[in-house]
Amino acid sequence: MRTFQNELNQNLNDPDFRKEWKKMQPEMAAVRAIMKARIEQRMTHDQLSEVCAIDQSVISKLENGTRVPGLKMLKRLAAGLGKTVKNEIV
Secondary structure (H helix, E strand, C coil): CCHHHHHHHHHCHHHHHHHHHHHHHHHHHHHHHHHHHHHHHHHHHHHHHHCCCCCCHHHHHHHCCCCCCCHHHHHHHHHHHCCCCCCCCC
């Protein structure tokens, strides 16, 4: 049986895929933090959607990786969870 991790490991052998994967990681780390906070607060997509005035389908797409969030959206989501966004350039 093939798992996501097995597929990912195989695809990471492709230099083009690996390059694109690495480019996405800052955004995906932010999405994982939002998802973690939502789950810790036992909020559904619908509840977060209502608090943030962001369509539930958008939240779902962010969490499943089919949409990349902008800073403005991350700030709205964080605010809805009682959090803030910290930007760093290193």
